[in-house]
Amino acid sequence: MNSKQFYFSLGRPFSPLYSLAMHFRALLYKKNYFKTHRVSVPVISVGNLTLGGTGKTPVVQYLARLLQQNGYKPAVISRGYGGTSRKPVNIVSNGFELLLDAKEAGDESCFLADTLPGIPILTGVVRKLPAEQAIVMGANVLLLDDGFQHMQLARDINLVLFKTDVLAGNSRVFPGGDLREPVTALKRATTFVMTDVHQENHDRADQFASLLHAKFPEIKTEFARYEKKRLVQLDSNDTLSPSELTDLNQVPTYGFSGIAHPQAFQQTLKKQQLNIVGFSSLPDHVKYTDQRVATLLHKADKVGAEALLTTEKDLVKFKEKTLPLPLYALRMETKFDPTFDQYILKEIQR
Incomplete structure (x- = not known):
């Protein structure tokens, strides 16, 4: 239990x-x-x-x-x-x-x-x-x-x-x-x-x-289904810069997530043919305090990670933080059948 x-x-x-x-x-x-x-x-x-x-x-x-x-x-x-x-x-x-x-x-x-x-x-x-x-x-x-x-x-x-x-x-x-x-x-x-x-x-x-x-x-x-789009990176100006999944193919990467179902994100990463060398599941809506970030970096260092990978929801919490490793997020988008779009637009027009 x-x-x-x-x-x-x-x-x-x-x-x-x-x-x-x-x-x-x-x-x-x-x-x-x-x-x-x-x-x-x-x-x-x-x-x-x-x-x-x-x-x-x-x-x-x-x-x-x-x-x-x-x-x-x-x-x-x-x-x-x-x-x-x-x-x-x-x-x-x-x-x-x-x-x-x-x-x-x-x-x-x-x-x-x-x-x-x-x-x-x-x-x-x-x-x-x-x-x-x-x-x-x-x-x-x-x-x-x-x-x-x-x-x-x-x-x-x-x-x-x-x-x-x-x-x-x-x-x-x-x-x-x-x-x-x-x-x-x-x-x-x-x-x-x-x-x-x-x-x-x-x-x-x-x-x-x-x-x-x-x-x-x-x-x-x-x-509704999810489709992976690409990576985004938090650059030095705290803006999201697009990147490609192939950029991390050969890079030892440490994953982490603080969402309701972090294990689902972990499974998604496993399907991307990335070199994921470790993963941390964190509580939903986690606050990334200096101590928590230091713990994440220590775990990443222990497994030889050269990059960090998380969700976009987590990524926005790292603005104004300086990290020794590049930080990426996997951008996912929801997709529906066209009938759903037609239903929404018809109801709004009505």
Whole structure:
């Protein structure tokens, strides 16, 4: 039994209480005892039912680029998890320049700001406030990052993501399991998205999609896959410079990651035919203190590494840090079938 399973076993007696509380909260919103704020532009929520990562950020990236390429002016609204700023509205990026660093805004918000030029990124705990500010700044579509449980802001498209290799975990509600709410909450969704679908797990994705269809026949399921694009390097100016995978083919490289499922990133690296000589799995949203960086460098030195490789989410936390080894990130992008694009654009137009 790992530590996660151990804590879930301790929390299992309290799971029905938390489940009931979340169900009652949703009911109060449905009956309009708790008010839902509707803004003047379409809102697309990207969220999940489970704890941990399901690939929300790459899907937000995909949607932002899709909308931008089709003439819309999207903005991303996030809570800013892990950021120290407590202002009601934080403009992480106005679309042209980064205004807050990862410490203030949170690593995911800065990652989106770095990789989505021309698209404003705003954060705030009460998300209707940054949402309204984004509209003032010219946005005509809003992307609500990790918004499924944030029912205070109305949405027109409600995407719920499941990571194919994890699905619904043990199907129990926190603190006895992986679910943030009871399964009945999925009735609020407009579309389910299975993420990180690949050849080895496609049958698993099909089976879970069939299960969802049996329980929620009116809600369709889409599949999303990841494609590696290239490497990016954090240069001396703290900007992301493109590089090629072949640049690291013969270089002893130490990998590390502080995301929800670092083992998945480790497996991805193994498939790239890179010379990975060591790997460290770190906690999600890890803070790279001087001590932690020194530990990473010590481990890399012990195995003879000549370069470091991580995720783009981790990479943005290394701005203004001086390292003795070159630091790269593997850029991955989400891909959907064209029918998904057509669905999103049609709903937005409507």
